[in-house]
Amino acid sequence: MKGTGLFEAIPEGSREPLMRLGHEASFPAGTRLFEEGQRADRFWVIRTGTVNLDIHVPGRQAAVVETLGAGGLVGWSWLCPPHQWHLGAQATSPVEAWEFDAAEVHALRERDHELDRALLTYVVEVIGGRLRAARTRLLDLYGPYGSGSAR
Numbered sequence: 001m002k003g004t005g006l007f008e009a010i011p012e013g014s015r016e017p018l019m020r021l022g023h024e025a026s027f028p029a030g031t032r033l034f035e036e037g038q039r040a041d042r043f044w045v046i047r048t049g050t051v052n053l054d055i056h057v058p059g060r061q062a063a064v065v066e067t068l069g070a071g072g073l074v075g076w077s078w079l080c081p082p083h084q085w086h087l088g089a090q091a092t093s094p095v096e097a098w099e100f101d102a103a104e105v106h107a108l109r110e111r112d113h114e115l116d117r118a119l120l121t122y123v124v125e126v127i128g129g130r131l132r133a134a135r136t137r138l139l140d141l142y143g144p145y146g147s148g149s150a151r
Contacts, residue, residue: 005045005071005122006073006119007019007045009121010118011114011115014114017108017115018105018115019098021100021104021108022098022099022100024047024099025044025097026094026096027049027094027097028091029091029092029095030090030091030092031091031095033051033074033075033090034085034088035085035088036054036055036086036088037084037085038084040075040077041078041101041102042078042099042100042102043074043076043078043100043102043105044073044074044100045071045072045074046068046070046072046074046097047070047096048070048094048096049091049095050067050068050092050093050095051068051072051089051091051092051095052064052066052067052092053065053067053087053088053130054089055088055134056088062088063137063138064137065130065137066134073122073123074089074097076123078102079120079123083102087134
């Protein structure tokens, strides 16, 4: 558990109460975890397997923005109103993950300010990374040649 993305970012004293809220979840390859625009009421931390994050592109197949593996946080939209998924997600291989109910985590954050700060800091970093990945991927797909290159 320690050394795995989100769990590494959470102070040790807050990690155990958070983990008590999680339960194991499994998804076969091809399972849609959620669709863009649906209500976001949970999140996952991948233990094994891979999940593609995608964005709806009218008139085309969904564009894969990022592929997450072990330790990856699947879902941050539960944290920010209006609590709707900003992307879609699909298991691309069998996935084992920890699943967390957003309402339970919100209640824990209200009681544990260290957890709240660490979780918010971590999720903001994830959001920044996802925005960069989405920009690069969409420029690779639809921009002039080479426009998606790192600066």
